[in-house]
Amino acid sequence: MDSKDKIKVKSNRRFRKSFTHAVTGVKTAILEERHMRVHIAAGMIVIMCGVFFRVTKIEWLFLIFSIFNVLTFEMINTAIERAVDVATEDFHPYAKKAKDVAAGAVLLASICSAIIGLLIFVPKIF
Structure with a gap:
């Protein structure tokens, strides 16, 4: 060799x-992570709705991207929370801020995904 x-x-x-x-x-x-399982369950519901309402390929792209975006941010949030927990056992305002900002990122991704879901599914429902 x-x-x-x-x-x-x-x-x-x-x-x-x-x-x-x-x-x-x-x-x-x-x-x-309980929240990860909640996001996965929500994603599965979205996928079932997508199949039921026969969404277009472009709509599928947005839905799949949204689902994985939230899951990705949830994993990053978890990693940051665990790293902060390992770094300090004591309360520190910067540690709290780091955790809050990471959780806020998940919230923003979730809000964006919800808006995308509403834009796709509401017209199909009514």
């Missing part, structure tokens, strides 16, 4: 290891 092949094998191992860590992170968020 020449040096190029060894580099390729090492690179593939690193990629698989990184992918495994990422999947573990998603599993951890689902199993340990």
